[in-house]
Amino acid sequence: MLRNLFVYLAVMMLCASSVLAAPKRQIVETDVVVVGSGLAGLSAAAVASENGLKVYLIEKMPTLGGAAPFVEGTFAVESYMQRQSSDRITTDQAWNMAMEFSHWKANGAVLRALINRSAENVDWMKERGVVFEKVHTVIYNGPKTWHLFHEGSGATAVKTLVDIIHKTGNKTMTETAGKKLITDGKGNVVGIIAENTDSGDEIEFHTKGGVILCTGGFANNLKMMKKYIANAEQLVAGPKAGREGDGINMAMAAGAGTESMSSLLVLGGIPIGQDPNQTLTDTTPLGQITSVLRQPLLWVSKAGNRFFNEQHSSDWTVSQNAIERVGKRYFVVMDQNTVNELKTKGTLMPYSDWVPAGTHLNLIDEGIKEGEKKGYAFKADTIDALAKKIGVPAENLKKTVADINRFTDYNYDEVFGKDRRFLRKVEKGPFYAVEGEPSFMSTIGGVRINANMQAVTDDDTPINGLYAAGIDAGGMFGDTYDLIMPGSLSSYAATGGRIASEHIAVKLGKIKK
Ligand SMILES: Cc1cc2nc3c(=O)[nH]c(=O)nc-3n(C[C@H](O)[C@H](O)[C@H](O)COP(=O)(O)OP(=O)(O)OC[C@H]3O[C@@H](n4cnc5c(N)ncnc54)[C@H](O)[C@@H]3O)c2cc1C
Structure with a gap:
């Protein structure tokens, strides 16, 4: 009897809640x-x-x-x-x-x-x-x-x-x-x-x-x-x-x-597979590594070739077009001297206002280590070894690096005419690459x-x-x-x-x- 009463009450409560839940207008x-x-x-x-x-x-x-x-x-x-x-x-x-x-x-x-x-x-x-x-x-x-x-x-x-x-x-x-x-x-x-x-x-x-x-x-x-x-x-x-x-x-x-x-x-290149919202700051390793992807350094495609005048690296509208053209992946390649420069003298270009130009990338080493674990940053002692790690043809990457080193010596970028203030050699190991992919807002x-x-x-x-x-x-x-x-x-x-x-x-x- 008591059991039946509980069942009855439970059914009534269900009915009541469904009546209450009926949408009103x-x-x-x-x-x-x-x-x-x-x-x-x-x-x-x-x-x-x-x-x-x-x-x-x-x-x-x-x-x-x-x-x-x-x-x-x-x-x-x-x-x-x-x-x-x-x-x-x-x-x-x-x-x-x-x-x-x-x-x-x-x-x-x-x-x-x-x-x-x-x-x-x-x-x-x-x-x-x-x-x-x-x-x-x-x-x-x-x-x-x-x-x-x-x-x-x-x-x-x-x-x-x-x-x-x-x-x-x-x-x-x-x-x-x-x-x-x-x-x-x-x-x-x-x-x-x-x-x-x-x-x-x-x-x-x-x-x-x-x-x-x-x-x-x-x-x-x-x-x-x-x-x-x-x-x-x-x-x-x-x-x-x-x-x-x-x-x-x-x-x-x-x-x-x-x-x-x-x-x-569009927002431009972000370390591959990362949430763009986590990059919008200069106070984390990820934010600082994203700003590396916005620097007017050496940008190469999966084929190991240059594809962009990197002086426009902070204009995500045009850089993203160029990145998409080469298969939606690119690498920013740099040597130890440039890493040191970014740490001690600061960045050359802004990543919007999140990482302003001139920011000292004091977390770049941490960012590279984190990126190595997550698969978007790479470090190697030679260009051959770096090419292997990032999966681009070594001969192409070596030629691209030789070209940029020569242009830096001449102070003239024969291919894209990049502003000479942004020419940097890639000659002193270890060598680094950060891989980016397109994002949008x-x-x-x-x-x-x-x-x-x-x-x-x-x-x-x-x-x-x-x-x-x-x-x-x-x-x-x-x-x-x-x-x-x-x-x-x-x-x-x-x-x-x-x-x-x-x-x-x-x-x-x-x-x-
Ligand atoms: C990371 C980032 C940075 C940006 N920085 C800048 C910048 O510096 N300068 C700049 O000019 N622009 C910037 N933008 C672009 C910015 O989104 C736009 O400039 C602008 O603020 C959009 O405003 P909005 O009111 O049109 O849309 P939103 O701000 O997107 O607002 C739309 C709202 O409508 C609500 N909504 C959706 N559907 C319904 C519905 N059916 N009923 C009721 N509500 C609904 C949504 O929940 C949302 O709250 C940035 C965007 C992003 C993502």
Whole structure:
């Protein structure tokens, strides 16, 4: 009898829990829903809040910020800081450079809108308390357009922007994923259905002004990567989840076109098989060994030949193209003298701002030992023995080394004309090689947009009520990211989010055009 009672109670509890677990749906009326809380989404929601709009910012992960904590700095031209720098460039020059770099594959009108307001974007953040430390560049002889955040992380901007949203009484909701856009049957977007990722409960947001998609592209969606990107399986830096193409897929389902879906923001060579996120520092052996892979020393392919003018080693956009051309593997070869130089005099080129130029690689010996165990660093007493260890034809490697030694004696690189300041002999053993493979940070293609950040169809008809910003938006780049003016992606993300919200505020009569 007692046993039956327990069974009965257990069944009742199960029934009760399944009743409780049934997803609920509530309807919420609002002006704007911003989907995704990276720099694009946070900026969009902050500007919407400042302009008196009722806005919900939904984020599917448990924390806000997306890739922002990884972002070291943001692009601007003609900002207060950039005007003071020796490498001042104008908005016109920047726009022309970006368009020429993309071979006019980028959307000129979108880029013009974003670059025109880049200085104002930095000022806007600065006025609200975001601290910028200096204006800098990444590449050899590049203009200084990269405004580095305090402590080299956009995390500082996240807090400022979240505070603006909350102070105005607007809401941020984590673990809430945008699932499906609501349309009115005439092609207008009038809301979005979101789901609590924990309970499965749904919210049906009805929007007067619009939905702004800022879900960060599709770097974490291997299926989409394989569909759109030629070299899909590369090491991915940044968040390992969250950027799954939701915004782009929702927009496409609502009729939006797409642009430059096969383009990537690449990161360049990383020690083979390692997590790029573990390399983003100068305080570990792995970070320091990664910076060796960015030095303008002797780079050879698996065939043992030079394949690149190494003076561009810190420009990961061009170096990655060259690495991919030679089978996605390369070796940086150096001798004991160069190892000593890197230790005592410091690096010649930066690995972004994670390992600045001039960093003394005091952990390089440890890094090489660690790399030998893990299979990405090699040490040998002769070039023949090194060639055997790294699996390249010894005759080729010996010829390449003889060539570079001769060029260093002449002070002239006959093959690629590398700046003579970077010529180093490989003559005093032991000899070393570090092996690298390509990596990437994010996708950079997505929803086709116009200069108001409105999603448009393939024939450029705006979809009323739908916007895309940040790396959900396409048309900001051509085949590759443009590292001539570093920091452009976060700048375009934040500025794009702001422009979208302003467009909605004008539409709803909150501000004048
Ligand atoms: C290691 C690294 C370093 C970088 N450094 C720089 C730099 O120095 N300068 C620079 O300009 N750029 C840099 N970038 C690029 C940077 O990612 C972009 O510049 C920019 O910050 C992207 O912002 P975003 O808002 O478009 O996307 P993200 O920051 O990726 O944010 C998208 C957010 O949307 C959320 N989301 C996804 N789907 C949904 C959904 N269905 N519902 C709700 N939320 C969803 C995601 O979880 C995520 O939080 C770097 C990237 C990496 C990985």
